Amino acid sequence: MRLLLVEDDALLGDGIRAGLMLAAYAVDWVRDGKAGLRALLDHDYDACVLDLGLPGLDGLAVLKAARQQGRQLPVLLLTARDTRDDKIHGLDCGADDYLTKPFDLAELQARLRALLRRAGGAAGPVLGHAGVELDPATKRVTRHGEEIALSAREYALLLDLLNHPRHVRTRAQLEESLYAWGSETDSNTVEVYIHHLRKKLGAEFIRTVRGLGYQLGQSA
Amino acid sequence: MRRTGPAAHSLRWRLLRAVSVATLLVWSLSGVFSYLKAQHEAEELMDGHLAQSARLLLALVRDNESHLGDLAMRLATVRGTSDNIYEPPLEFQIGHGDGTILLRSDAAPLLPVLGVAGYSDIERDTESWRVLNMVAADGNYRVQVAQSIAMRDQAALEVASQSVYPIVIVLPLLLLASYFSVRRVLRPLDALADDVAVRTPETLTPLPERDVPQEVAPLVGALNRLFGRLGQTLENERRFTADAAHELRTPLAAVKVQTQVAMLAADPQIRGHALQQIESGVDRATRLVNQLLRLARLDPMHQLDHPQAFDLRGVVDEALRAIRNARPQIGHEIVEELPAQPLIVAGDPDLLGIALRNLVDNALRYSGPGSSIRISAAGSGERCMLSVRDNGPGVPADIQTRLGERFYRHCDSGAEGNGLGLAIVGRIAELHGGQFAAGNHPDGGFVATLSELRLAPAASGSSA
Numbered sequence: 001m002r003l004l005l006v007e008d009d010a011l012l013g014d015g016i017r018a019g020l021m022l023a024a025y026a027v028d029w030v031r032d033g034k035a036g037l038r039a040l041l042d043h044d045y046d047a048c049v050l051d052l053g054l055p056g057l058d059g060l061a062v063l064k065a066a067r068q069q070g071r072q073l074p075v076l077l078l079t080a081r082d083t084r085d086d087k088i089h090g091l092d093c094g095a096d097d098y099l100t101k102p103f104d105l106a107e108l109q110a111r112l113r114a115l116l117r118r119a120g121g122a123a124g125p126v127l128g129h130a131g132v133e134l135d136p137a138t139k140r141v142t143r144h145g146e147e148i149a150l151s152a153r154e155y156a157l158l159l160d161l162l163n164h165p166r167h168v169r170t171r172a173q174l175e176e177s178l179y180a181w182g183s184e185t186d187s188n189t190v191e192v193y194i195h196h197l198r199k200k201l202g203a204e205f206i207r208t209v210r211g212l213g214y215q216l217g218q219s220a
Numbered sequence: 221m222r223r224t225g226p227a228a229h230s231l232r233w234r235l236l237r238a239v240s241v242a243t244l245l246v247w248s249l250s251g252v253f254s255y256l257k258a259q260h261e262a263e264e265l266m267d268g269h270l271a272q273s274a275r276l277l278l279a280l281v282r283d284n285e286s287h288l289g290d291l292a293m294r295l296a297t298v299r300g301t302s303d304n305i306y307e308p309p310l311e312f313q314i315g316h317g318d319g320t321i322l323l324r325s326d327a328a329p330l331l332p333v334l335g336v337a338g339y340s341d342i343e344r345d346t347e348s349w350r351v352l353n354m355v356a357a358d359g360n361y362r363v364q365v366a367q368s369i370a371m372r373d374q375a376a377l378e379v380a381s382q383s384v385y386p387i388v389i390v391l392p393l394l395l396l397a398s399y400f401s402v403r404r405v406l407r408p409l410d411a412l413a414d415d416v417a418v419r420t421p422e423t424l425t426p427l428p429e430r431d432v433p434q435e436v437a438p439l440v441g442a443l444n445r446l447f448g449r450l451g452q453t454l455e456n457e458r459r460f461t462a463d464a465a466h467e468l469r470t471p472l473a474a475v476k477v478q479t480q481v482a483m484l485a486a487d488p489q490i491r492g493h494a495l496q497q498i499e500s501g502v503d504r505a506t507r508l509v510n511q512l513l514r515l516a517r518l519d520p521m522h523q524l525d526h527p528q529a530f531d532l533r534g535v536v537d538e539a540l541r542a543i544r545n546a547r548p549q550i551g552h553e554i555v556e557e558l559p560a561q562p563l564i565v566a567g568d569p570d571l572l573g574i575a576l577r578n579l580v581d582n583a584l585r586y587s588g589p590g591s592s593i594r595i596s597a598a599g600s601g602e603r604c605m606l607s608v609r610d611n612g613p614g615v616p617a618d619i620q621t622r623l624g625e626r627f628y629r630h631c632d633s634g635a636e637g638n639g640l641g642l643a644i645v646g647r648i649a650e651l652h653g654g655q656f657a658a659g660n661h662p663d664g665g666f667v668a669t670l671s672e673l674r675l676a677p678a679a680s681g682s683s684a
Contacts, residue, residue, distance in 0.1 A: 009470050011501045015477035018494060022484050053466065080466040080473075101473035105480035 001116060001159055002026040002176045004048040006036035006062065007078065008055055012101075016049065019105040020112070024139065024156050026179050033057025040066045044173065045073050046163070047115055049108070052079040052090065060093050067094040074115035078103070113137060120163040127162040129216050132201050134162055148200050153178055157193045161206065161216055170213040232406050239398045247391055251384045258380035266308075266372055267339060267350070273310050274354040274365045281314050281322070281361050292323050299325065305378060308371035313364045317355070333362045341369065408433050416443065424451040463627040464512055467639075468505060475501040511640040514574070515626075518647040524568050529676035532563040532572070532597050532606065539576040540595070543584075551589040554580070557596035563604055566676040567652040572606070575648040578641040579608040579668045587612025587666065599675055603654070607669035614660035623658050645670070 003025045007013035010031075017027045028043070030036050033054040040048060040062070048066075052059035063075055074096045079086060082100040090098055097111050113136045117125060127134045131144045139155060141148045150158065160177040161169060174190045194214060198206055207217045277295075284291045300307040311328035315321045319334040329344045335353045342349050348369035355362050408431075415427050424447040427440050475498050482494035536556060544550065565572070576595070583593045587610035597606045615623065622628045627639040642658055649656035649670040658668040 009474060011474035011497050011504070012470055012477060014497055015474050015481055015494065018481040018485070018490060019477055022481065022490075078473075080469040081462070101469040102476040103473060105477050105484070108477075 001046045001156065001163065002028070002044075003112070004036070004039050004043070004045045005029040006031075006033070006039075006048065006054065006059065007051045008032060008053070009051075012051075015105075016108070019108065020049075023109045023112075024152050024159070025112075026156070026177060033059065033062045037062045037065050040071055040073075041069055044176065046177075047074045047076065047112055047119070049076050049078060049112070050095075052077055052081070052086075060090065063090075063093050063095060074112075074119045076108070076111060076115060110137065116163060120165075127159070129162060129165060130202075130205060130218075132158075132205065134158060143201055150200065151196075153193050154196050154200070157190070158197060158201075161214065165216055168209045168212045168215045174214065231409070232402055235402045235406075236399055239402070240395055243391070243394055243398070247387055251387050254383045254387075255380040258383040259376040262376035262379040263372065266367065266375065267352075270310075270339075270350065270352045270365050270367060271354075273312070274352050274363045277312055277314060277363045277365065278354060278356050278361055281363070282356065288323050296325065305371060305375040308367050308375065311349075311366045311368075315362045315364075317359045317362060319362070322361075328364075329366055331364060331366075333364045335364065342366075408436060412436060412440065419447070421450070421454055424448075424454075460626060467508055467627055471501045471505040471508065475505070508640070511644060514644055515640060515647065518571075518644065518651065521651060524571075524651050527566050527568065529564050529566055530569045532565045532604065532673075533558045535569050535573050536576060536595055536597060536606075539573045539580065542573075543577060543580055547584070550584070552584055552587070553592040555592060555594045557594060559598060563597055563599050564676045565604060565652070566674045571648045571651065572670075572673075575645040575670060576606065576608070578645050582641055582668070583608055583610040583612070583666070586610075586615075591665075602675050602677075603672045604675055605654075605669060605671040605673065607667060607671075609661055609665055609667040611665040614664065614666045617660070620659045642668070649673070 001024075003020055005013060005016055005020070005027055007016060007029065008031050013029050013031065017029045020027045028039060028045075030039050033056045036048075036050065036054070036059075037057060039045075050059045050063060054062070057065075059077060059079075063077075066075075075094065076097045076099060077090045077095045078099050078101060079090070080101045087098050096115055099108060099111065113125070117127075117136070120127075125135065125137060127136065132141065132148075133143075134141045134155075136159065141150055141155065141158065156178055157174060160174060171190050178189065178193075194206055204217045207215050209215055280291060280295075281288070295312075299310040299312070301309055309325075309327065311325045313321055313324040313328050313331070313333050315333040319332060321333060329342070329347070329349050329351070331342065331344065331351065333353065335351070337353050337355050340351050340353075342351050349366040350369050350372055351364060351366045353362065353364050412427070412432070419425070426444040426447060429437065429440055429444070432440050478494045478497040478501060482491045482498065485491045485494065536558060540554060540556070543554075580593060580595070583591075587593065591610050591612045594609045595607070596609075598604060619628075623642055625639075626643045642656075645668070646656040652670070653674040654670055654672040656668070656670050658666070661667040
């Protein structure tokens with residue numbers, strides 16, 4: 001899962017990025033409104049954490065412009081102002097959720113999980129397919145009730161596939177899920193982790209769509 | 221001492237009193253005048269009657285000379301009675317040209333008929349008479365007619381009084397009418413008072429300026445301008461409080477998130493980084509609180525508490541020492557340009573030191589590593605200036621006007637500031653009788669100048 005963080009404050013942005021990376025998200029962090037909008041329009045993110053008080057172009061303007069351009073990803077607003085009107089206005093401009101500074105990192109993670117879950121069309125908090133279950137809140141993965149140990153990147157890859165159960169995910173999309181900007185990737189990294197996942201979850205669990213990418217296998 | 225009762229300050233009562241007094245005065249004068257005039261006219265009328273009677277008597281005497289006895293009896297029935305003041309009894313004496321009395325009424329005053337022809341007032345035995353002597357044209361007969369002055373006065377008084385009565389009746393009506401007019405005329409003032417009374421600091425909408433009497437319009441205008449300024453001040457204060465809260469929340473949020481990262485992270489490198497970030501977040505919040513407290517202390521001051529005379533060069537030296545101690549690894553060259561003679565300023569050395577440190581901090585933060593910073597001070601006449609200039613990139617032209625604004629930060633720089641520094645410097649310059657300006661220098665770089673600072677009076681000569 002790849003997230004965009006738009007936050008001008010160096011300390012706060014650094015902390016949120018670190019916190020989200022601990023939750024196995026790939027995070028791109030930009031520090032002003034214009035760069036935020038450009039990133040939203042140029043790349044395909046699973047969700048965005050957007051600060052309202054930004055230099056250049058403020059958060060609401062970024063949000064409105066992104067919505068007008070048809071970006072439908074979940075957006076969580078961060079703001080230091082907590083008047084009712086601010087919240088109403090923010091939600092009416094197209095935000096999906098709202099947190100007031102200072103906030104709890106665990107709450108931010110939980111709200112993002114909920115947003116991502118709903119965006120993926122799943123109602124329950126636990127994602128599942130063919131006997132494999134993934135609980136994003138605890139990061140536990142089980143197969144037929146037995147716990148399976150996954151590395152952070154294996155987990156990120158599985159999460160991406162489970163979040164898009166009916167879609168073919170290209171290698172580029174999966175790579176974006178694994179890495180933030182600037183991280184180094186080998187050309188066959190995705191293949192390596194897919195291979196690991198098949199070993200742990202069964203060869204039929206992930207299907208290769210030749211020339212396109214990967215998809216969850218047929219349910220048994 | 222002036223009276224201070226509510227009536228003394230009521231326009232309504234003052235106006236009503238003035239109108240009543242003036243009305244009463246005018247009506248009294250005109251009453252007195254009418255009275256005197258009416259009295260005079262009544263007397264003229266009665267004198268006229270007297271003359272007519274005298275001529276009538278003369279004619280009658282001439283025609284009835286043979287039987288004067290009968291004439292006396294007949295006259296007694298027609299000469300009026302004392303019951304009717306408009307027809308007072310006419311007393312008369314008729315005599316020959318030589319003065320012998322031929323005929324007289326019973327109550328006629330005992331006077332010789334030989335008196336000079338014409339009117340006269342005569343007093344006889346406690347009673348006063350209006351007397352008219354008349355001689356026939358041929359000189360054979362003389363007539364003397366008389367009326368009691370007491371009776372005449374009574375008649376004149378009656379006539380004159382009648383002319384004053386209407387005034388007395390109309391006067392209360394007039395006063396009542398003035399009372400109601402004054403009330404009606406002053407009603408817009410009551411309405412205005414009600415309008416002002418419903419306003420609160422939250423609802424300082426301007427008062428309606430239409431339909432206001434011309435005399436009240438300046439007051440309404442002044443009130444509206446006051447409301448405007450008051451509203452602006454309150455709005456500034458609200459915004460400042462909101463901004464201050466916002467500015468504090470961000471470092472607090474950062475500290476909280478970094479703390480949670482430190483607690484969650486298993487990797488010692490991530491945890492160490494988070495802990496460092498927590499420390500700088502606390503430092504930043506502390507700096508912000510210090511600056512806020514400083515502004516809160518400076519804002520309400522109209523003048524310095526205890527201005528003292530001191531050498532500005534000492535302040536510069538001390539501020540530089542403090543900066544070098546705080547940042548031993550400074551990557552900037554700092555140059556001082558100070559006059560050889562002392563520059564004795566009147567003011568607060570601590571505040572000027574704070575202003576200078578703020579400016580040098582800004583220059584260090586925004587000019588980029590390796591830049592040089594020039595601090596100069598100079599005096600001329602009774603004033604002096606202090607400026608800090610760097611040779612960095614300056615600021616974009618479109619944000620120059622926003623530089624002194626509280627919490628405004630020039631963010632492209634990526635450096636951390638709280639947007640209060642220049643506001644504080646501006647306030648300190650004002651308190652020293654001077655001005656503060658900051659912007660790009662025409663020859664490049666950024667320059668911030670405190671100008672027109674007051675020099676101590678005794679030292680102004682030596683520093684020029």
